[in-house]
Amino acid sequence: MKKKSLINTIVNAPYAIWATIFIIVPLVIVCYYAFTDKAGHFTFDNIKQLTEYSGVFGISLLYSAIATVITLLLAYPFAYFLSKRSENSQRMQMLLVMLPMWMNLLIRTYSWMNILEKNGIINNFLGLFGLDPVTMIGTPGAVILGMVYNYLPYMILPIYTVMSKMDNTLIEAARDLGCNGFNTWKRLILPLSIPGVVSGIAMVFVPSVSTFYISQKLGGGTIMLIGDTIERQMQVQYNYNLGAALSLVLMVLILVSMMIMSKFSDDDMEGGLVA
Amino acid sequence: MSNEANIAEKNIIQLKDITVKFDDDVILDNLSLSIKDREFVTLLGQSGCGKTTTLRIIAGFINPQSGDVYFESNRVNDLPPHKRPVNTIFQRYALFPNYNVYDNIAFGLRVDKVPEKEIKERVDEMLRLVNLQGFEKRDISRLSGGQQQRVAIARAAIKRPKVLLLDEPLAALDLKLRKDMQNELKAMQRKLGITFVYVTHDQEEALSMSDTVVVMHEGKIQQIGTPIDIYNEPENAFVADFIGESNILDGIMREDYRVCLDGVDFKCLDKGFGKNEPVDVVIRPEDVDIVPVEKGMLTGEVTQVTFRGVHYEIIIDVENFKWMVQTTDESKVGDVVGLFIEPDAIHIMKKSKYSGKFGDYSSYSDEMDDISNPDIELGEDEE
Structure with a gap:
């Protein structure tokens, strides 16, 4: 046993070092900045100041929650029916799902700008019929659309994984015991797919709530999410202390949301991608 | 042992002219089968013979390309699985x-919206039936194979189906437990007073549990009969070879009650064949007696002796046929002995497409050859 643990230590060492340098140390630095002022003295001022930003926090959480619900509603049926298709069809469609992810997030978001802009594709098209241009950039809808579009594959993937791993004889057993299609879903497929759903929610909600790029480009500068606010503090105002405080609170919020989520999954995360 | 007294006269399930094809493979070829109420019927055959497909047709998981399924004289082809009065015990249990x-x-009662109080009573009753009291709160993953098996039985039986379908339910258990479970299942079938349709590839299981055995091969029923009939009066060379050990020889029916084997005429109890009609002859190894040469009907040399516990298995070369003999008396390799066969030990079968496929014990079985053949993929399952 002793020998094994030595090997374990050696094998785990690279990750431990990596985690220390790139996760723990930065976290400590964030905490340090969050609780100090520019001169380096300990203070709660940064945290107190955050009350000004409660609206931004609220909107960020709201938009990401909406985006997460929409991705879930799109992804769940898609993943379910996909898992029933022939293997070739499954491979092909999963390829199509993953394809946009091979392109950079920035490029994808720029493309959406081109589509939604005042002189964009949609408005040009509407113009052909003599319709007035519709303002889309800068609306909450555009931001949420951006989130849904960019993060949809992250919802599909874990749900599809649990669905495709589901043993078909279990479904037959449920049918055999008297379940019609809906009952089979409600009593068997849904509970078994919860771990995938929870992973998917985590993988969509977390990047959505902290995004700054999508809201910057598709929000047209009028919609400020928490990510934008942090970015501005860091990059424009050089107020690292406030930026750190914002980040810290965001992290705590995400942590709390995830803990609430995992309550729903009955602590049973097997099959999911995020523990 | 048999519960013939309990079996009703009326048919509970009837399959008529069922044909199933997957792509171009014919899985079931114009199969017809009647199953009586409260009968223990076993579908017996090697993997790929269509036995599981037959079961799945009864359960409603497969729709046949042609043919009809009747349940108590109602046609149920279009009835989905959840509306059929049958429940299945799956091969790997499929517990949730x-x-x-x-x-x-x-589960099954909750789906039917049975009141929780009644559910509790019936679950308790089932737990008693399968001897699992005290396991109520246990996770499925923390059960042994045998325990999972029992839960699967209870889960299916609690719905009080008229027919219970069992798809190789004991295949995953080890030998001792399997024997015990055979007895338990048989007892359970009598206690529940319902029809069991049991699928297995294990002939011993089939013989010891069933009222009726249905031997299947290549999507066709080869023989339907009681275990004793199937063993003593096999319909063709395939059944004779598949059920138990057998010596299958080419013979010529000289006339009624006289058959010629290896140039020697034997008395037998069979009649109704044409004069000098070529036939297949099956003689069970335990029905052949080893006697001194002068008293024997055939003479041969002992080439192999294997101790099997209760008996010896002795291979004796007679001209060009290797006889297998099972006896409690030991012989030595190299002994020249006589073989004596009583008329009632000889069973005559009409020539069939299986004639000549199953000969003596000079070669390995097909399965043994298949194992060493990289071109054949051996799957556990039919599908």
């Missing part, structure tokens, strides 16, 4: 991992 033992067993 998200529910504990109690909830697994209660």
